[in-house]
Amino acid sequence: MSRDGQTEQGEKIIAVVDAELKDLIPDFLETWQEEVRSVSKALENDDYETICKLGHDMKGIGRSCGFDVVTEMGDELEKAAKTKASDVIVKTLDRLSYYLKRVEVIFV
Amino acid sequence: MNQKPKVLFVDDNLQFQELGRFILEKNGFEVMICNDGAEALEAIGHKHVDLIVSDYKMPNLNGLQLLKTLKEEGLDIPFILVTAHGSIDSTLEAIKLGTVEYLTKPFEPVEIVLAAQKALNNWQVKKKLVRLQKEVREKYSFQNLIGQSTSMQYAYRKIHKASKSLSNVLISGETGTGKELAARAVHYNGLRKDGPFIAVNCSAFSEGILESELFGHVKGAYTGAHRNHKGRFELADEGTLFLDEVGDVPLGIQVKLLRVLQEKQFERVGGHDTLHSDFRIIAATNKDLKELIRRGLFREDLFYRLSVININMPPLREHPEDIPLLIKHFLEQYNRINKKHIKTFSLEAIKLMQKHSWPGSVRQLENAVESAVAMCEGNMIRTEDLPLELSDFPSEKVSGSNGNQKYLPQVVATVEKQMIQKALDQNGWVKACAAKALGISERVISYKMNKYGITNR
Numbered sequence: 001m002s003r004d005g006q007t008e009q010g011e012k013i014i015a016v017v018d019a020e021l022k023d024l025i026p027d028f029l030e031t032w033q034e035e036v037r038s039v040s041k042a043l044e045n046d047d048y049e050t051i052c053k054l055g056h057d058m059k060g061i062g063r064s065c066g067f068d069v070v071t072e073m074g075d076e077l078e079k080a081a082k083t084k085a086s087d088v089i090v091k092t093l094d095r096l097s098y099y100l101k102r103v104e105v106i107f108v
Numbered sequence: 109m110n111q112k113p114k115v116l117f118v119d120d121n122l123q124f125q126e127l128g129r130f131i132l133e134k135n136g137f138e139v140m141i142c143n144d145g146a147e148a149l150e151a152i153g154h155k156h157v158d159l160i161v162s163d164y165k166m167p168n169l170n171g172l173q174l175l176k177t178l179k180e181e182g183l184d185i186p187f188i189l190v191t192a193h194g195s196i197d198s199t200l201e202a203i204k205l206g207t208v209e210y211l212t213k214p215f216e217p218v219e220i221v222l223a224a225q226k227a228l229n230n231w232q233v234k235k236k237l238v239r240l241q242k243e244v245r246e247k248y249s250f251q252n253l254i255g256q257s258t259s260m261q262y263a264y265r266k267i268h269k270a271s272k273s274l275s276n277v278l279i280s281g282e283t284g285t286g287k288e289l290a291a292r293a294v295h296y297n298g299l300r301k302d303g304p305f306i307a308v309n310c311s312a313f314s315e316g317i318l319e320s321e322l323f324g325h326v327k328g329a330y331t332g333a334h335r336n337h338k339g340r341f342e343l344a345d346e347g348t349l350f351l352d353e354v355g356d357v358p359l360g361i362q363v364k365l366l367r368v369l370q371e372k373q374f375e376r377v378g379g380h381d382t383l384h385s386d387f388r389i390i391a392a393t394n395k396d397l398k399e400l401i402r403r404g405l406f407r408e409d410l411f412y413r414l415s416v417i418n419i420n421m422p423p424l425r426e427h428p429e430d431i432p433l434l435i436k437h438f439l440e441q442y443n444r445i446n447k448k449h450i451k452t453f454s455l456e457a458i459k460l461m462q463k464h465s466w467p468g469s470v471r472q473l474e475n476a477v478e479s480a481v482a483m484c485e486g487n488m489i490r491t492e493d494l495p496l497e498l499s500d501f502p503s504e505k506v507s508g509s510n511g512n513q514k515y516l517p518q519v520v521a522t523v524e525k526q527m528i529q530k531a532l533d534q535n536g537w538v539k540a541c542a543a544k545a546l547g548i549s550e551r552v553i554s555y556k557m558n559k560y561g562i563t564n565r
Contacts, residue, residue, distance in 0.1 A: 027126070
């Protein structure tokens with residue numbers, strides 16, 4: 001069973017993922033980083049509908065493959081997009097971007 | 109299922125498509141992907157699908173709309189609807205439509221595998237139930253009622269009419285004439301065929317137990333009543349209650365029975381609450397109820413309440429012309445059960461069976477065929493394979509008080525002939541071996557073979 005056992009060890013963030021999903025994870029991480037860029041671009045265009053959808057998608061998939069943080073952040077983005085809270089979106093994007101760059105995946 | 113179950117995975121999110129395909133294929137499923145409901149409908153039109161896993165929120169026909177469309181088109185495929193956490197309305201609507209399972213995103217990988225396995229297992233159980241229900245209905249369908257004679261055709265017409273009505277039915281006839289079969293035919297071809305068929309043999313219980321069986325009882329109603337117990341009236345709600353041997357119901361219970369039939373309400377033994385049940389009564393008896401009424405053993409008002417429709421099942425001796433059809437039917441049945449391939453009965457065997465009086469009617473005939481199938485070692489049932497009670501003498505005279513003794517030589521001759529024939533068949537027609545098996549000499553067996561005209565067919 002996969003779980004996100006992330007810990008902070010200095011700059012390191014660890015995600016513990018089911019080994020069964022090993023082949024999928026690199027693509028997924030890259031997709032999420034692309035989605036961060038897409039959300040950022042959508043925010044520049046006040047396209048909250050796109051931000052809402054991308055947040056919703058991340059919320060749905062994150063925990064399913066062991067990345068609880070992605071689900072949490074996706075949920076925050078979706079809610080913020082519904083209320084057009086751009087400052088929340090910016091902060092959430094920063095946190096998500098930080099997480100995706102630093103997360104180290106351990107397969108069990 | 110020997111082949112991999114085919115799953116149609118419907119989701120517009122590419123990552124979910126990958127994840128779904130990855131997990132399901134690793135766990136023994138064959139997966140097809142569609143981006144939305146419209147694409148899924150197209151795919152279902154061309155390929156067989158065992159299970160659909162569909163996201164709710166999609167462009168071009170969402171998951172719920174896809175499910176509704178499938179229902180409207182009469183496509184009954186197991187369905188798992190995947191919704192976002194907290195979308196209660198869509199979940200409720202899906203349940204109303206009869207979705208097999210639903211999942212909430214985000215889900216653990218193992219959840220989708222378990223949901224898929226559960227959906228398919230439940231589907232198999234449901235299909236089996238439908239098939240069993242169909243088999244039961246076919247078993248008691250009118251085309252399976254055997255008998256071309258006038259008396260049986262008349263009985264079947266009455267059964268058919270009774271099945272189209274909800275009136276109480278009284279079926280009378282001697283033991284073994286098919287009263288219960290007739291009752292089941294009325295139920296399974298009638299308006300309540302989807303409801304329960306609850307049978308109770310009224311002669312099998314003492315008065316107290318019968319009352320409890322019919323009406324139920326509450327905890328503590330009597331010694332041994334450790335918990336509440338539903339009676340047959342309750343169990344037969346929206347169905348049929350079959351009262352077999354109704355002539356044996358004690359007078360004390362007949363009064364209560366009359367009230368239930370009139371008012372469709374009753375109390376459990378020891379209980380105070382009045383219960384209601386919507387049932388239809390079919391009663392059966394091998395007794396002459398009018399005679400019992402005359403003797404004060406059966407209530408006349410109950411008789412008239414039960415016998416709105418009367419069906420009489422004639423004894424087999426009154427329609428011997430149906431015997432060949434019946435034995436053909438039973439032969440097929442017991443060939444199947446015993447995995448045998450007996451083709452037919454010899455002419456002598458059929459004649460013997462037609463001459464017999466069959467005091468036990470069709471049930472006795474069925475038992476005789478079952479026994480003959482077990483005894484027969486070839487592909488034709490002969491007289492020696494038939495039970496001894498069918499032997500070539502008038503059965504009703506055996507137990508008579510006059511003239512028994514003049515039938516004894518005939519009985520002995522018949523038994524001898526049968527035993528010698530069987531011994532020869534079993535020993536490859538080698539007289540020495542057959543004689544040894546019978547405990548007689550070769551000379552004696554040769555003599556008796558000449559006497560009875562026994563030859564190798």
